[in-house]
Amino acid sequence: MSAAPGYNFAYLDENTKRMIRRALLKAVAIPGHQVPFGSREMPLPYGWGTGGIQVTASVIGPDDTLKVIDQGADDTTNAVSIRRFFARVAGVATTERTAEATIIQTRHRIPETPLREGQILVYQVPMPEPLFRLEPRVAETRRMHALADYGLMQVKLYEDIARHGHIAISYNYPVMVNGRYLMAPSPIPAFDNPKMHRMPALQLFGAGREKRLYAVPPYTEVRSLDFEDHPFRPPRAEAACALCGSRESYLDEVVTDDRGGRMFLCSDTDWCRQRREAAG
Amino acid sequence: MAYVAVKGGERAIAGAHAWLDELRRGDPAVPELSVAQIEQQLSLAVDRVMAEGSCHDRGLAALAVKQARGDLIEAAFLLRAYRTTLPRFGASTPLDTGAMRPIRRISATYKDLPGGQVLGPTFDYTHRLLDFALAAEGAAPPPPAPRAPAEEAPMPRVTAILAQEGLMARETPSEAEPPDLTREPLAFPADRPLRLQALARGDEGFLLALGYSTQRGWGNAHPFVGELRMGEVAVEFAPPELGFPVEIGDIAVTECQMVNQFAGSRTEPPQFTRGYGLVFGHCERKAMAMALVDRALRAAELGEEAAAPAQDQEFVLYHCDNVEATGFVEHLKLPHYVDFQSELEKLRAMRRTAEAAREAAE
Amino acid sequence: MSLAPPLSPGFAAPATEAQRCFRALLEAMSRPGRVRSLPAPAAPPAPLGPAAAAVLLTLADADAPVWLDAGPAAEAWARFHAGCPLVAEPGAAAFALATGAPPALDALEAGTEEEPHRSATLILQVAALEEGAGWRLSGPGIEREHRLAVAGLPEGFLAQWAANRRRFPRGVDVILCAGVRVAALPRTVTIGEQG
Known part of the structure; x- marks a missing residue:
């Protein structure tokens, strides 16, 4: 396959790619630190994955195989739209199988299939700043990161416990990267956080509207914030997938009628398919 | 099953786009709008x-308006996304x-001034009565409007007139390359160069509301329209291989110089300061x-108290871009069900x- | 008027070759001490080696000032193919490329506590790079330990590196080049002596 005529390979011009590539290398060298970059307008709206798209466009080559998921699924509309975009402007092969992909762009999930060396996971990030609900001023949060002053977040979590008996964060649950930077994992469910820890694949994060990117190198410590007497315990529905029976995967709750009927299904559609195929 | 319905897929997207195209065109019995009509009449x-x-x-802007079915923010987005691909x-x-x-x-600060007041084509002083004559198409175009003979006299800026008397704070010229947003x-x-760039492409509605808020006590503003001018200016470009600027065209712009009171500070005497658009x-x-x-955003550098939203750099600049905001x-x-x-x-826990x-x- | 000798070529297919080089560099920076080969430009003027030249073509441009010690032919080549401004002081460079004795790490831009990414990258040509022996590397990107043998480093490099490591998050990152091979040392890596 070849790229769309009239546009450069992978849409972005070479100058923009170089600017993003320089930023990515610095992001990898400073794990969890948000690197500002000259994010461009993309032909998709801000907030719809423009950061992830710019990162993918700067990394992807003709030999890559791309998988795009939204909510864990390959066939959600925005995932379809982004996958089509790259098939069109980069002419790359696409796949729905996690194991076959060399680059996986994701919104809100980490695949259940463990990722391996040689794969890159690109996260779409709406708000890269983990402290933004506590301190909206970017100039101020930048100072806090410089000083590794994360007391504000500790206090918030402690107050949650005092008031509710729980840390009241269920997604975009803040993590410490390599013991130095507080980082927003993007709005993945807290259930997915442990997968980030010492992951063999490279994790790249792009926030287009906020014009920042960051990275977690392979095998890097990623710790979800907690307290000794309140260890990190992410919630998962107490149910099994109605299609494959999985009790380990993250589940979507589906309302089946207006009388309280519910069923649960794997959010990761590729994982669910694999399990059903294996069961024959 | 409901679960299938929430999954869009390729076919749903294609169907939605086809439907959108149909709605854009509207009733085929009504003649299609041309880009030239939009450019001229809207x-x-x-x-x-x-x-x-x-x-x-x-x-291109007219094409964007047509493609966006008159949604001007969508049209601005189309134009930006195109712009970013240009060398x-x-x-x-x-x-x-x-x-x-x-x-x-026009100037609101002087009854008359060199170059004169030129009212020009403005909605001001029109009575906002729906003109039902416009509803009838095919009327002859209006005859050319009378124009005052062009004044030979130059049109000095009101701010320059005030500056001669030392009443207007002087802007410090800078040869530094301005940042590029x-x-x-x-x-x-x-x-300030970065702020002005952001404001120049900021959302009109957002800036209107913020500007309005400064008039209502949210920020200490005492503005006068020193001068408002609208017209064509030449754009010049100096190709590195030539080393001198050549004119590459004219563009229409609107410029506003707002004159504001300033009480003075320990280092500055009381004088007028400028807000620029x-x-x-x-x-x-x-x-x-x-x-x-x-002008509101200059509060901090002028040593004024800065407590109102319009005076807060991060608040204003991060939220004025309607392409980002929309x-x-x-x-x-988008789905958020995870x-x-x-x-x-x-x-539940x-x-x-x-x-x-x-x-x-x- | 004398004619300058023709410049040796840069990337033949800029978009794809730059992408492949970048991926190799991203891998190298993500897995410190792993050695990668770069698809390299044909023949950069000596003493500029093929890998170092490919790094320049991949990363440098008008927005990334370069300091270079490789002489006028290499300077003309870099200016023409990468379009990068060349600076006289290593401290002013985004990329410092050393074919001979490199500038001290602490003479390069290390960024600030708030903006540690505004730091230089040292592209350092060495005699040879081999995995599996030599230094013991640990840190992010390394599962347990990577071993890397580097021939031709300046004396005192390890002491400079330890000092660079201590000022994290500020610091300089290094890309080592030998022939067409590269390995990277991001500022997070801890280098243990061989043994």
Whole structure:
């Protein structure tokens, strides 16, 4: 396959790619630190994955195989739209199988299939700043990161416990990267956080509207914030997938009628398919 | 099954786009709008799209208005997304708006001044009565309007007149290359060139509301329209291989210089200060609002108290871009059911805890 | 007027070759001490080696000033193919490329506590790079330990590196080049002596 005529390979011009590539290398060298970059307008709206798209466009080559998921699924509309975009402007092969992909762009999930060396996971990030609900001023949060002053977040979590008996964060649950930077994992469910820890694949994060990117190198410590007497315990529905029976995967709750009927299904559609195929 | 319905897929997208095309065209019995008609007859919409799309091209802006079915924010977004793919040849030399050939120039601070007051084509003093004659098509075009003979006298700026008397704070000229918002992200504190760039392509409605707020006590503003001028200015570009600037065309712009009182500080005597607005095309409301907000954002550097929203750099500059804002607000309609599921489980767990605590207390 | 000798070529297919080089560099920076081969430009003027030249073509441009010690032919080549401004002081460079004795790490831009990414990258040509022996590397990107043998480093490099490591998050990152091979040392890596 070849790229769309009239546009450069992978849409972005070479100058923009170089600017993003320089930023990515610095992001990898400073794990969890948000690197500002000259994010461009993309032909998709801000907030719809423009950061992830710019990162993918700067990394992807003709030999890559791309998988795009939204909510864990390959066939959600925005995932379809982004996958089509790259098939069109980069002419790359696409796949729905996690194991076959060399680059996986994701919104809100980490695949259940463990990722391996040689794969890159690109996260779409709406708000890269983990402290933004506590301190909206970017100039101020930048100072806090410089000083590794994360007391504000500790206090918030402690107050949650005092008031509710729980840390009241269920997604975009803040993590410490390599013991130095507080980082927003993007709005993945807290259930997915442990997968980030010492992951063999490279994790790249792009926030287009906020014009920042960051990275977690392979095998890097990623710790979800907690307290000794309140260890990190992410919630998962107490149910099994109605299609494959999985009790380990993250589940979507589906309302089946207006009388309280519910069923649960794997959010990761590729994982669910694999399990059903294996069961024959 | 409901579960299948929430999954869109390729076919749903294609179907939606086809439907959109149909609605854009509307009733085929009604003649199709041409891009030229939009450019000529909806010229203020075109101007707004050029300003907020930060790309001066009337034809492309008119096309964007047509494609966006008249949704001007969507049109500005289309133009921006196109602009970003264009090669960059360099930067023009600064526009000399003093050498503008104005079709409109008014001052609210002096009854008369050199160059005179030129009312020009304005909605001001029209009575806002729906003109039902316009509903009847095919009327002969209106005859050419009488124009005052062009004054030979130059049109000095009101701010320059005040500056001669030392009453207007002088702007310090700088030879420094201004930052480029389209290539570098905002950084704070943002200096004035960067702020003005952001405001110039900021959303008209947002700036209007902020400017309005400064008049109502949210920020200590005492503004006068020193001068508002609108017209064509020459754009010059100095190709490196030539070493001197050549004129590459004319563009229409609107410039507003707002004169504001300033009480003075320990280092500065009391004097007037300037709020500045400059916008592509005929966008008077936007230029005025921009000048109000520019002045409000100078509070910190002038040593004034800065407590109002319009005086807060991060608040104003991070939220004035409607292409960014519309994307993020509208992304809420994308599926969020994974996170919502997390919230459901968390809420259920917290209710169980609360329930258990209540029972234990009883 | 004398004619300058013709410049040797840069990337033949800029978009794809730059992408492949970048991916190799991203891998190298993500897995410190792993050695990668770069698809290299044909023949950069000596003493510029093929890998170092490919790094320049991949990363440098008008927005990334370069300091270079490789003489006028290499300077003309870099200016023409990468379009990068060349600076006289290593401290002013985004990329410092050393074919001979490199500038001290602490003479390069290390960024600030708030903006540690505004730091230089040292592209350092060495005699040879081999995995599996030599230094013991640990840190992010390394599962347990990577071993890397580097021939031709300046004396005192390890002491400079330890000092660079201590000022994290500020610091300089290094890309080592030998022939067409590269390995990277991001500022997070801890280098243990061989043994």
